[in-house]
Amino acid sequence: MTTEYRKELTTQIKICGESFNLDSTSDKIVKWILFICASVAIIMIFFIIYFLFTEGGGFFGKVELSDFIFGTNYLPSHDLYGAGSVIVGTILVTFLAMVIAIPLGIGSAIYIAEIAPPKVRKYLKFSLEILSGVPSVVWGYFGAVIFNSWIMSLFGLETGHTWLSGSIILAIMTLPTIISVCEDAISSVPNHLKEASLGLGATKWQTISKAIIPAAMSGITAAIILGIGRAIGETIALQVITGGTKVIPNPLWNIFSGIQTIASTINLQFNDAHGLGLEAIFALGIVLFLMTLMINSLATIILSRIQKRFAGEVKKNKSKASIIALNIIKGILCCLLLWFLITVSFGNVIGLVSIPFFIIIPLITYIIIKKICANNIKMKIFFEKFTKKIILIGLGLTCIFWFLTIYFSLIFTIIIVAGGISVFLLLFSYINKRNTVNSFIKKYKNKIIMPSIGIPLILWIFSTWWGFLPTVIIILGFIGLYYGLRKISVVSQQRLFYGLVAGAIIFVLITLIIIVVFIIRLGYDAMFSNFLAFSTGVLTILALGLGYSVYKVLKKPQRLSIYSVVLIILFSFIITLLISNIINVFIIGWDIVFKTFITFFTTTASGVEGGILDCLVGTLMLTGGSILFAVPIGILAGVYLSEYAKEGKITKIIRAGIDNLNGTPSIIFGIFGALFFVRFLQIAGGHYSILAGQLTLALMILPTVIKTTEEAVKSIPQSFREGSLALGSTKWQSIYKVVLGAAVPGITTGVILGMGRSSGETAPIIHTAASTINRGLPFNIFLPGNALTYHIYILLVSFDRESAIIPAGGAALTLLILIILMYSITFVIRNHYQKKKIW
Numbered sequence: 001m002t003t004e005y006r007k008e009l010t011t012q013i014k015i016c017g018e019s020f021n022l023d024s025t026s027d028k029i030v031k032w033i034l035f036i037c038a039s040v041a042i043i044m045i046f047f048i049i050y051f052l053f054t055e056g057g058g059f060f061g062k063v064e065l066s067d068f069i070f071g072t073n074y075l076p077s078h079d080l081y082g083a084g085s086v087i088v089g090t091i092l093v094t095f096l097a098m099v100i101a102i103p104l105g106i107g108s109a110i111y112i113a114e115i116a117p118p119k120v121r122k123y124l125k126f127s128l129e130i131l132s133g134v135p136s137v138v139w140g141y142f143g144a145v146i147f148n149s150w151i152m153s154l155f156g157l158e159t160g161h162t163w164l165s166g167s168i169i170l171a172i173m174t175l176p177t178i179i180s181v182c183e184d185a186i187s188s189v190p191n192h193l194k195e196a197s198l199g200l201g202a203t204k205w206q207t208i209s210k211a212i213i214p215a216a217m218s219g220i221t222a223a224i225i226l227g228i229g230r231a232i233g234e235t236i237a238l239q240v241i242t243g244g245t246k247v248i249p250n251p252l253w254n255i256f257s258g259i260q261t262i263a264s265t266i267n268l269q270f271n272d273a274h275g276l277g278l279e280a281i282f283a284l285g286i287v288l289f290l291m292t293l294m295i296n297s298l299a300t301i302i303l304s305r306i307q308k309r310f311a312g313e314v315k316k317n318k319s320k321a322s323i324i325a326l327n328i329i330k331g332i333l334c335c336l337l338l339w340f341l342i343t344v345s346f347g348n349v350i351g352l353v354s355i356p357f358f359i360i361i362p363l364i365t366y367i368i369i370k371k372i373c374a375n376n377i378k379m380k381i382f383f384e385k386f387t388k389k390i391i392l393i394g395l396g397l398t399c400i401f402w403f404l405t406i407y408f409s410l411i412f413t414i415i416i417v418a419g420g421i422s423v424f425l426l427l428f429s430y431i432n433k434r435n436t437v438n439s440f441i442k443k444y445k446n447k448i449i450m451p452s453i454g455i456p457l458i459l460w461i462f463s464t465w466w467g468f469l470p471t472v473i474i475i476l477g478f479i480g481l482y483y484g485l486r487k488i489s490v491v492s493q494q495r496l497f498y499g500l501v502a503g504a505i506i507f508v509l510i511t512l513i514i515i516v517v518f519i520i521r522l523g524y525d526a527m528f529s530n531f532l533a534f535s536t537g538v539l540t541i542l543a544l545g546l547g548y549s550v551y552k553v554l555k556k557p558q559r560l561s562i563y564s565v566v567l568i569i570l571f572s573f574i575i576t577l578l579i580s581n582i583i584n585v586f587i588i589g590w591d592i593v594f595k596t597f598i599t600f601f602t603t604t605a606s607g608v609e610g611g612i613l614d615c616l617v618g619t620l621m622l623t624g625g626s627i628l629f630a631v632p633i634g635i636l637a638g639v640y641l642s643e644y645a646k647e648g649k650i651t652k653i654i655r656a657g658i659d660n661l662n663g664t665p666s667i668i669f670g671i672f673g674a675l676f677f678v679r680f681l682q683i684a685g686g687h688y689s690i691l692a693g694q695l696t697l698a699l700m701i702l703p704t705v706i707k708t709t710e711e712a713v714k715s716i717p718q719s720f721r722e723g724s725l726a727l728g729s730t731k732w733q734s735i736y737k738v739v740l741g742a743a744v745p746g747i748t749t750g751v752i753l754g755m756g757r758s759s760g761e762t763a764p765i766i767h768t769a770a771s772t773i774n775r776g777l778p779f780n781i782f783l784p785g786n787a788l789t790y791h792i793y794i795l796l797v798s799f800d801r802e803s804a805i806i807p808a809g810g811a812a813l814t815l816l817i818l819i820i821l822m823y824s825i826t827f828v829i830r831n832h833y834q835k836k837k838i839w
Contacts, residue, residue, distance in 0.1 A: 132180075140792075334395060397421075404416060795811070
């Protein structure tokens with residue numbers, strides 16, 4: 001719709017003698033209501049930051065920052081608050097997880113986006129959605145019960161609670177995030193780039209590797225960053241898998257050492273902490289929140305640049321005011337870095353005293369240099385050309401000097417730094433005299449620098465695991481393989497790499513199948529007293545699936561084939577078995593066959609002997625309540641962003657708030673919910689309650705509802721709105737009666753995805769809603785309750801592992817079925833409306 005036409009419509013339209021003003025007062029009121037809903041994310045992020053720093057900020061005035069960051073003993077009961085071990089543990093487990101997940105994720109994304117047929121792609125995406133929906137407590141159950149046993153027997157260890165097992169499970173958990181964002185980035189590469197590459201004679205693999213991947217590299221980088229953010233905040237799975245050992249691996253690359261992460265430490269000690277120990281927990285929360293905030297913000301910046309790049313937006317020249325503001329921000333960040341180094345090295349008091357010098361000295365230096373440059377043109381050119389490099393090199397040398405002084409004496413550090421600078425200057429002088437060397441280094445600097453750093457580092461680390469000679473042989477083998485691949489034909493290269501990316505997606509699918517099969521196997525004993533009952537259920541599901549397939553085949557008899565005949569025979573065989581089983585059930589006795597099943601689902605939880613009725617009801621109550629609170633606000637916020645918001649600073653701030661709220665770790669939501677809803681608002685008299693859990697979960701799923709609503713509303717053609725406006729509707733009437741009705745399938749998808757996430761969360765409800773005290777069915781929202789995830793968690797951490805495996809498996813199987821059912825409904829709705837969509 002053109003601007004002139006819109007202005008004409010907005011002035012006044014008379015139809016059937018009635019006057020309609022498209023920019024009426026009611027529309028303005030609605031717009032402000034929608035804006036307030038969209039601002040909830042920013043408000044909540046502000047509250048999270050405020051409460052975390054209010055509760056934990058005072059800790060840094062009582063304990064030296066250097067002791068907190070670099071101390072390795074975290075024992076609040078003995079007044080020891082050295083969080084270095086858990087910080088290092090978080091970094092190490094995340095690093096190894098990314099080493100595993102990044103190649104698998106990128107390979108899987110390439111296969112889905114560029115190689116897989118359209119129908120296969122659809123089902124692969126559905127499988128990834130299921131994988132992403134598997135709750136962390138189920139991963140923890142699988143890792144603690146099964147995977148740790150594999151690691152223990154494979155490497156001959158005394159325990160399977162290792163850094164390696166935690167990183168492998170964490171890598172699998174982050175794969176859906178990495179694959180999804182990478183696949184979107186690869187799919188968004190314009191077709192003309194692919195067509196141009198193929199038109200020049202490149203193979204499809206050469207096009208993928210040389211044209212598509214470089215073009216999508218920013219998106220792939222954002223996917224990796226988001227994966228890191230997802231990994232850093234993981235709580236429950238790592239707590240039960242890695243064993244919770246607060247030590248730094250010795251040596252640092254000992255992957256068989258036990259570790260503990262920041263999130264697990266917070267979860268373990270929050271409920272029992274008090275006084276300075278509680279402040280230490282909030283200090284850890286500040287560290288974790290700031291880490292994820294920086295990571296998510298960086299990913300948001302990268303993704304926004306990708307969208308601008310592919311949208312063809314021209315880079316605008318920055319105004320003088322924006323350049324000054326940017327330089328001020330950079331200066332503040334540099335000052336904060338220097339303040340951190342000084343505080344850690346010399347204490348909080350000296351660090352605070354040094355802050356004025358960070359303001360005064362740079363200002364005086366800037367004024368002096370500006371005066372000199374005004375009278376000397378050569379100095380001005382030098383200042384404009386080299387100042388940035390001098391500052392960056394100076395900060396780098398400062399950080400290196402500070403880091404080395406921690407491990408070595410001051411004299412030895414000065415000798416190392418001075419020697420390094422001298423060698424660099426001598427090499428630089430030599431290169432300038434030999435132009436051939438200079439040009440060679442410019443051309444191959446990346447191929448020289450990375451191997452010269454990476455190969456010795458890899459050799460050093462892996463030689464401690466396998467010995468020097470085997471490591472050298474392995475490295476030489478990889479180098480030979482690399483150069484050998486360059487010698488074979490491009491067709492053979494394509495086949496090889498197609499096999500590798502297909503292997504990556506096969507690994508992901510096998511992982512999903514393994515966890516489903518093992519949980520079914522372990523959950524079977526908790527639900528069924530004999531195999532007859534279990535096989536009856538399985539045969540019923542198979543019969544329904546095959547029956548639907550036979551119905552689709554018989555609907556078009558002209559397409560009958562050998563496949564159709566085989567399908568009908570298989571269906572008849574399954575039906576025969578099912579009828580036989582049902583007859584046997586009635587002969588043996590219904591109550592005998594399904595005794596365990598009925599007991600498991602009709603009694604309330606009582607340790608390892610009870611059922612899961614109250615847990616199931618509690619899960620439904622928490623999920624339903626969170627949806628009740630999140631959906632109205634999320635839909636209205638999504639409508640505002642898609643229909644009313646203009647791209648500007650306020651909209652960017654709102655979107656940043658939504659993205660950061662979406663990336664906030666679940667344990668941070670847990671302690672925030674305990675602070676805000678339980679202690680500050682005094683919901684249920686300041687005690688844990690289902691209502692507090694519902695509100696906390698609602699905050700977690702709010703970004704999902706907002707994003708899916710925005711995308712669903714944006715996908716509706718503009719002609720729908722124009723037609724409604726032309727008939728005299730106001731803007732809100734057009735949105736409410738036309739646009740939202742057409743966007744219902746997409747919105748429903750977002751709601752179900754939100755339900756899947758809220759039903760699988762553990763950490764938030766531990767600190768807001770859950771209780772092991774059996775109060776019957778949790779229908780009273782002002783009392784605490786139980787949930788499937790919490791029940792599994794308690795069985796794993798509070799009971800003997802052997803006696804808890806079967807009841808935990810039954811709860812895990814029930815929860816997994818619930819999640820798969822929700823995602824299957826989403827898949828069916830999406831496919832149904834995609835077929836019926838006429839625009």
